[in-house]
Amino acid sequence: MDWDKLRIFHAVADAGSLTHAGDQLHLSQSAVSRQVRGLEESLNATLFHRHARGLILTEQGELLFDATRAMMKRLDAATARIRDSEEEVFGELRVTTTIGFGTLWLAPRLPDLYEKYPDLKIDLMLEERVLDLPMREADVAIRMKEPSQADLIRKRLMSVHMCLFASRDYLEDRGMPETPDDLHEHRLICQNPRSAQVGAGATLVNELMTYDVPSLLTVNNYFGVLQGVLHNLGIGVLPDYLARDFPDLVRVLPEVHSGEVPVFLAYPEELRQSKRISAFRDFVQKEIMEYRKTMKEQAVS
Structure with a gap:
């Protein structure tokens, strides 16, 4: 199956529009449309319902989009690992945690991380839903319970009451x-x-x-x-x-x-060597140590 056609199909399915997909891919609408038609012909299947407001995936299109989405996530993971420098920390890091912990504890501490790594780009995703790290919905998570997936590296950070x-x-x-x-x-x-x-x-x-x-x-x-x-x-x-x-x-x-509410940091095994992950992990652990030290001092005083 032609990879270029799959890549263009994925962009169209994600954008819901030939025009928007063309803008992202720097291709004309006609070129995008031609590639999609070619893919449909090779599969002998209709992938989109076309109407005035845009495109809607057919059942066959949904099946293919699920496959290309998984492929893209794996490619993103591979790209992130390849781009991780041995000496520098840069690029996007997608961090997920709860709304409370993210807004009240993590976000106020991020200036120190950016000061040390100004080329880091953090996408902070705050929601109560547990995102799927192995499927690359996020790169690293801070969760209020121990992760259940076996293919994650996890580190207990602290306990909360x-x-x-x-x-x-x-x-x-x-x-x-x-x-x-x-x-x-x-x-x-x-x-x-x-x-x-x-x-x-x-x-x-x-x-x-x-x-x-x-x-x-x-x-x-x-x-x-x-x-x-x-x-x-x-x-x-x-x-x-x-x-x-x-x-x-x-x-x-x-x-x-x-x-007691345990707080865990977790990330996929495949990102073990990621310099961005290491930098974020070390930063969080340092902040946790300072937090514990301050709380002990306050308890003694």
Whole structure:
């Protein structure tokens, strides 16, 4: 099967348009159309339904697109490995993690990484869905549980607990609760137990709901919970790693917290020699060590 025709078919299927695919490939629309027709003739199959608003893949087209997508991902992986310099760190690095960890812990620390490696291009993909690393949906992941795939290199970074926090101004105005029963005098800010989140966090929220909390604000990510707490709306359920970076937060009811949430860094075995992966891994581990040191110092003081 002609590779050029497959490459052009993939671009058309991905763009949904002959014109857009031609722009990406620097080919005329007629040249793209001719290659697609040639591929259809060689397969004796119709790959696209054509209509005024663009192109839609047929069932046969979907099958071929699945194959070319997998091929492209493998080619991207090979290209990344080939381009990785023995001495320099450059190029795109696709990092996936949760919205909370990505916005509240990782993103604020990235300036130090860029200062050291200015030619690095990070694509930060924040979502609760676990992306498929072996299929190259991302290069490296930071996950709130141990990855299940066997063909991944994994490194446990730290453990997190979900805890209760409030702002100093809120506590000065409303008072510090002494027992969990006192929560009925406060507003609770948390993720909805049915939203995507770590299981330990959802369990803690369900337990807190049993204390007859009269006022509630639920948000679908921890960044929103933090904003509510910082703006004095109530007592929030937040990860304990925020205590270092947000000194205005005060821990409430220290005996109330979730179970342990392990944090893992993972990447495909095939990227073991990647200089970009190594640079990112070392950077994260260094930041984790500094975080642990600071937390120990705060505990002693």
